[in-house]
Amino acid sequence: MSIKYVATSKLPTPWGIFAMHGFEDTETGKEHVALTYGELDAKTPVLGRIHSECLTGDALFSLRCDCGFQLQTAMQNIAEAGSGFILYLRQEGRGIGLLNKIRAYELQDQGANTVEANERLGFAADMRKYDMIAPMLAHIGVTQVRLMTNNPRKVKAMQDVGMDVVERVPLQVGKNRYNEAYLKTKSDALGHMMSEVHFNDDHQD
Numbered sequence: 001m002s003i004k005y006v007a008t009s010k011l012p013t014p015w016g017i018f019a020m021h022g023f024e025d026t027e028t029g030k031e032h033v034a035l036t037y038g039e040l041d042a043k044t045p046v047l048g049r050i051h052s053e054c055l056t057g058d059a060l061f062s063l064r065c066d067c068g069f070q071l072q073t074a075m076q077n078i079a080e081a082g083s084g085f086i087l088y089l090r091q092e093g094r095g096i097g098l099l100n101k102i103r104a105y106e107l108q109d110q111g112a113n114t115v116e117a118n119e120r121l122g123f124a125a126d127m128r129k130y131d132m133i134a135p136m137l138a139h140i141g142v143t144q145v146r147l148m149t150n151n152p153r154k155v156k157a158m159q160d161v162g163m164d165v166v167e168r169v170p171l172q173v174g175k176n177r178y179n180e181a182y183l184k185t186k187s188d189a190l191g192h193m194m195s196e197v198h199f200n201d202d203h204q205d
């Protein structure tokens with residue numbers, strides 16, 4: 001793993017002006033982004049999120065998952081807290097890539113769940129790696145984190161690279177009729193920590 005810092009710019013958003021730091025993984029060619037807001041202090045726990053790319057949810061308004069809702073809520077929470085970070089990791093589809101995720105969605109349209117679909121395509125349920133987070137967090141000066149996630153593997157990934165996860169902050173948003181089964185599978189088969197949540201909207205067919 002070789003992560004190279006490339007450049008930093010401003011990123012104005014509906015929630016405030018973030019700084020956007022670009023990184024390149026020179027082995028895979030993947031381009032990752034860290035967003036920071038406010039002053040980050042290595043001696044103080046910082047509110048943050050590790051977010052895996054989901055083109056469909058983050059950019060195309062898909063209701064099949066909760067990704068876009070989580071990203072927006074995380075950015076809003078950080079702005080309200082006055083400081084924080086988001087690592088936006090380019091590992092679409094839990095690491096299988098966009099086109100394989102569309103293949104997996106096709107199988108899900110025929111009745112498979114999110115884990116079965118991956119496995120039928122010859123992939124593990126979750127192919128993500130988190131070894132890029134250590135150099136990215138070192139660059140932005142974060143060592144203690146209040147991590148917004150429901151995924152215990154992300155907490156472990158941070159601890160494995162020496163981060164102090166002082167708190168896990170649940171991030172349960174965006175439940176709707178189209179992602180209800182997906183969220184249940186995340187909880188039942190992928191180990192996500194989800195309590196019963198109410199629907200956030202009532203989208204009709």
Ligand SMILES: Nc1nc2c(ncn2[C@@H]2O[C@H](COP(=O)(O)OP(=O)(O)OP(=O)(O)O)[C@@H](O)[C@H]2O)c(=O)[nH]1
Nearest residue numbers: 051052053054065091092093094104114149150151
């Ligand atoms: N293979 C596959 N990937 C999916 C599917 N639905 C969503 N994804 C991907 O799952 C990933 C979700 O990432 P995150 O939101 O960072 O994380 P998470 O593991 O759900 O954990 P949280 O931090 O609790 O949100 C993204 O890479 C999505 O593209 C699916 O049905 N199949």
Ligand SMILES: [Zn+2]
Nearest residue numbers: 054057065067
């Ligand atoms: Zn998604």
